[in-house]
Amino acid sequence: MPWISKDSANTTIERRDEPYLTEAMIKTARETYLPRYETKQAATLPVLHMIQHTYGWIPHQAIEEVAEFLELTPGTVLDTASFYEEFWLKQKGKHTIAVCRSIACEVCDHAALTNRCREKLNIEIGETTDDGVFTLIELECLGACGGAPAALIDETLHETVTPEQLNALIDGARKNKAH
Amino acid sequence: MWQPKMTTPILTKRIPTPPFGDFADRRTISYDEYAKTGGYESLRKALTMPPAEVVSIVKDAQLRGRGGAGFPTGLKWTFLPAPTGPQTERLARGEQRYLAINADESEPGTFKDRLLMDFDPHMMLEGIAICCYACQLDRAFIYIRGEYHHQAAVVENAIKEAYDNGVFGSKGLLKGTDTANADFGNGPFAVECHLHRGAGAYICGEETALLESLEGKRGWPRNKPPFPAIKGLFGKPTIINNVETLAHLPSLIEHGVDWFKALGTESSAGTKLMGVSGHVNRPGVFECDLGIPLRTLVESKDYSQGMRNGKKFKGAIAGGISTGVLSADQFDAPMDFDIGRAYNVLGLGTACPTIFDEDTDMVLVARNIARFFKHESCGQCTPCREGSGWLYQLLCRIEDGDARTKDLDLTLEIATSMGAMPGTTICGLADGNNWAIRTIINKYRDEFEARVRPTYVPVTMSVGAAAR
Numbered sequence: 001m002p003w004i005s006k007d008s009a010n011t012t013i014e015r016r017d018e019p020y021l022t023e024a025m026i027k028t029a030r031e032t033y034l035p036r037y038e039t040k041q042a043a044t045l046p047v048l049h050m051i052q053h054t055y056g057w058i059p060h061q062a063i064e065e066v067a068e069f070l071e072l073t074p075g076t077v078l079d080t081a082s083f084y085e086e087f088w089l090k091q092k093g094k095h096t097i098a099v100c101r102s103i104a105c106e107v108c109d110h111a112a113l114t115n116r117c118r119e120k121l122n123i124e125i126g127e128t129t130d131d132g133v134f135t136l137i138e139l140e141c142l143g144a145c146g147g148a149p150a151a152l153i154d155e156t157l158h159e160t161v162t163p164e165q166l167n168a169l170i171d172g173a174r175k176n177k178a179h
Numbered sequence: 180m181w182q183p184k185m186t187t188p189i190l191t192k193r194i195p196t197p198p199f200g201d202f203a204d205r206r207t208i209s210y211d212e213y214a215k216t217g218g219y220e221s222l223r224k225a226l227t228m229p230p231a232e233v234v235s236i237v238k239d240a241q242l243r244g245r246g247g248a249g250f251p252t253g254l255k256w257t258f259l260p261a262p263t264g265p266q267t268e269r270l271a272r273g274e275q276r277y278l279a280i281n282a283d284e285s286e287p288g289t290f291k292d293r294l295l296m297d298f299d300p301h302m303m304l305e306g307i308a309i310c311c312y313a314c315q316l317d318r319a320f321i322y323i324r325g326e327y328h329h330q331a332a333v334v335e336n337a338i339k340e341a342y343d344n345g346v347f348g349s350k351g352l353l354k355g356t357d358t359a360n361a362d363f364g365n366g367p368f369a370v371e372c373h374l375h376r377g378a379g380a381y382i383c384g385e386e387t388a389l390l391e392s393l394e395g396k397r398g399w400p401r402n403k404p405p406f407p408a409i410k411g412l413f414g415k416p417t418i419i420n421n422v423e424t425l426a427h428l429p430s431l432i433e434h435g436v437d438w439f440k441a442l443g444t445e446s447s448a449g450t451k452l453m454g455v456s457g458h459v460n461r462p463g464v465f466e467c468d469l470g471i472p473l474r475t476l477v478e479s480k481d482y483s484q485g486m487r488n489g490k491k492f493k494g495a496i497a498g499g500i501s502t503g504v505l506s507a508d509q510f511d512a513p514m515d516f517d518i519g520r521a522y523n524v525l526g527l528g529t530a531c532p533t534i535f536d537e538d539t540d541m542v543l544v545a546r547n548i549a550r551f552f553k554h555e556s557c558g559q560c561t562p563c564r565e566g567s568g569w570l571y572q573l574l575c576r577i578e579d580g581d582a583r584t585k586d587l588d589l590t591l592e593i594a595t596s597m598g599a600m601p602g603t604t605i606c607g608l609a610d611g612n613n614w615a616i617r618t619i620i621n622k623y624r625d626e627f628e629a630r631v632r633p634t635y636v637p638v639t640m641s642v643g644a645a646a647r
């Protein structure tokens with residue numbers, strides 16, 4: 001439901017001195033992305049992807065920096081960013097476990113996967129563990145229906161996953177905390 | 180007995196697929212391997228023809244879009260205005276023309292474009308080059324869904340290889356090889372090709388939402404007209420085609436119209452990737468003639484090898500959830516573009532059926548689908564935004580056993596009306612929601628009725644003086 005997306009207007013923006021939009025990112029955007037499009041705004045998604053990939057979320061300060069770089073208002077960038085599920089406007093865990101909940105996966109018992117995660121990590125769908133390592137979510141179809149049930153752990157897809165395998169994958173991810 | 184007409188794999192020529200090969204042998208084909216096995220020969224051939232001739236081949240072959248709507252590809256191409264002059268002059272005047280490749284593939288049940296991008300990305304790229312040449316399009320954007328991380332990396336690498344080997348860029352379209360410049364009096368022609376990643380929004384698969392997203396905005400479908408062929412990306416003429424549609428071009432150009440039309444059925448020419456999921460023994464993507472009966476696809480040892488655990492077939496989503504369901508007595512439906520009219524579903528959709536066995540709860544299926552559409556509705560149009568939410572709530576209530584007959588009637592009424600009247604919603608998502616829920620309730624009405632209690636109708640009787 002992307003149309004219910006805004007926090008209240010008096011949310012304070014946390015700031016840090018070091019910019020989120022690094023020189024390296026600006027260079028990539030200038031050399032690779034901007035020349036492809038007729039407008040600067042069209043580079044919004046690729047630039048937001050760089051931020052999301054690097055920090056695991058998109059802080060408000062980064063939205064402002066992106067806006068300044070692309071010569072847009074922060075509101076315009078936020079409007080775009082808030083529409084897409086893959087852009088996290090709030091901090092999430094270091095690792096994201098996303099279980100597919102769409103039709104092929106639900107009839108192939110995706111619930112067993114989600115339940116195993118809930119029990120193991122002691123969190124509900126949409127929550128993050130207290131140590132900030134794992135966030136559990138359910139997503140719609142991952143395009144892996146032939147391998148249902150499917151789950152995406154960070155950026156890696158796993159198909160025909162059993163609860164035991166998922167268990168092992170979570171343990172594996174915990175070990176390499178460093179991302 | 181239905182017999183396949185295809186005797187060799189076409190789209191899956193280099194992607195081992197039963198009955199010709201084994202899933203386990205699939206691997207990504209590099210540029211060198213693609214070129215060594217006849218790759219980019221069709222592009223060379225196309226470049227020896229005037230662009231308009233390539234368009235007429237596609238038109239004559241009656242290639243229909245593989246992205247869901249089945250719109251004739253050649254016809255779509257003819258909606259483009261004629262180029263206003265040679266490419267260099269046009270570009271200097273800011274009169275760009277674009278191709279957007281729809282690799283958003285987010286319709287639940289659908290996982291076929293992924294196959295091409297995973298294993299044979301150059302077939303798609305060759306198709307892109309042919310299309311750009313035929314329609315004189317200057318720049319192509321492959322819009323790939325955000326969750327396809329691996330595929331994005333593979334395609335990105337393939338694009339780089341294509342640039343390095345003279346397909347794209349100013350030194351591209353195989354210049355410097357035996358092929359002439361193919362300018363036909365128009366001066367040099369070059370095509371740029373880029374990957375653009377989406378970020379998790381099903382609606383961006385709708386062609387105008389895709390354009391908005393490419394422009395860096397929220398993926399809100401546009402009102403049509405103007406149609407993208409006239410005013411598309413950045414307000415310029417734009418063609419939008421599905422990955423698989425374009426991947427058909429190399430073999431079509433190589434073998435010609437008659438060969439193509441000899442495959443499939445009369446109204447649905449060619450082969451199609453069909454991804455089978457759900458309760459079958461061997462789920463996966465197969466390449467079949469259009470017109471293959473669903474039963475054959477599910478039961479044949481060449482394809483899905485029957486129902487899992489020996490269960491009975493109960494029904495199937497025809498081709499992505501928007502299309503609705505085929506019931507047990509429609510198991511023999513041929514998977515072609517006429518399936519909609521003949522079997523009361525929206526259409527062939529993506530031709531990726533999800534199969535349900537006898538134990539499947541169809542109320543659960545309806546609820547799952549309603550949730551999807553509620554979640555993915557972009558919220559612009561009231562019937563879709565509100566209707567999808569109400570459908571989901573009503574179906575949850577029915578699933579939980581808290582509903583009455585009038586709730587079921589209301590569900591069906593919403594499912595019958597939302598998006599049904601043209602012009603009340605901007606895009607087809609509402610209509611897809613409508614078809615999915617309506618066909619499930621109509622075809623499995625008993626199951627729904629068994630879950631609801633009769634509506635209590637208060638009967639009052641007046642006696643005596645009050646009766647007058």
Ligand SMILES: Cc1cc2nc3c(=O)[nH]c(=O)nc-3n(C[C@H](O)[C@H](O)[C@H](O)COP(=O)(O)O)c2cc1C
Nearest residue numbers: 244245246281283284285384385386420421424607
């Ligand atoms: C809600 C909605 C979602 C769609 N999603 C996709 C998609 O993920 N991939 C796709 O190829 N077409 C999708 N389509 C169809 C496109 O709008 C368009 O018809 C298609 O990309 C045209 O390509 P084709 O003619 O080659 O099939 C969608 C349509 C609607 C209404």
Ligand code: SF4
Nearest residue numbers: 557558559560563606
């Ligand atoms: S029909 Fe639904 S998804 Fe399509 S534009 Fe309207 S609100 Fe958005």
Ligand code: FES
Nearest residue numbers: 100105142144145
């Ligand atoms: S339904 Fe789960 S991957 Fe498609």
